[in-house]
Amino acid sequence: MRTVRPGAQAPARWRAFACGLVFLASCMLAASASAWVPHLSPLFASALTPDPAAKLPAPTRYSYRGTHTTVVKGVETPLRTRLEATVPAELGDVLAFYRTELSKLGWQEQRDGAVVSADHVQLAFASPLGPGMLALDRKDASTAVNLVQKNASVAANANVMPQPGQAKLVFSNISETEATLTINDRTIKHAAGAYAVSLDLQPGKYSYEVSVPGHPATTNILNFAAGDTWELTVGRDGEAWSPLLLY
Secondary structure (H helix, E strand, O other): OOOOOOOOOOOOOEEEOOOOOOOOOOOOOEEEEEEEOOOOOOOOOOOOOEOOOOOOOOEOOOOEEEEEEEEEOOOOOOOEEEEEEEEOOOHHHHHHHHHHHHHHOOOEEEEEEEEEOOOEEEEEEEOOOOEEEEEEEEEOOEEEEEEEEEOHHHHHHOOOOOOOOOEEEEEEEOOOOOEEEEEOOEEEEEOOOOOOEEEEEOOEEEEEEEEOOOOOOEEEEEEEOOOOEEEEEEOOOOOEOOOEEOO
């Protein structure tokens, strides 16, 4: 792995950090892998049965299913795995399916912040690997599924674990030009090829600007939830990449 240069400094609350793995010049490399699997089962089938091929619990009956993983270079186990699916079934039936299947895997449903209504469900879980989240939404005659599992040990080893009750932002610059990030009334200049820096933030919405000489400034708003880690990266061509939810 690359290590932080001796004597490196960062503004208050910003800090350079070294990952316990061999990453790219930014020290942090995040990749998103997705799979789209079209599968149309008879809509009149009643029972929802688990698909043994799914990375996260999913019914064999669906009209769309995609799996997305966020990983760090050199580690096969993802930081974060997200399942999206559209299931042609009633929301109540899909909720019952997930409560049963997640319980079998040792996921423990958390009562705090739980939302259960006829059209929307939002549940938090403690899974054997780390925090989990299930969101269900009624969508015409189907139910949209968003299931997330985070891996706490991988996040801790990669130095992207937020402090309890806070969120984290990782800023990487793999271009050949200095980049500047302005967020939360703070400005940080990130030299070309320097190691990624991170900032702890209170949960909430923040506007930010990323600027690189010779390129239009990129402005956006990010909603930081407690326990989330986002990454902002300036690519090799000097263009700011879309924000990535690492963890």
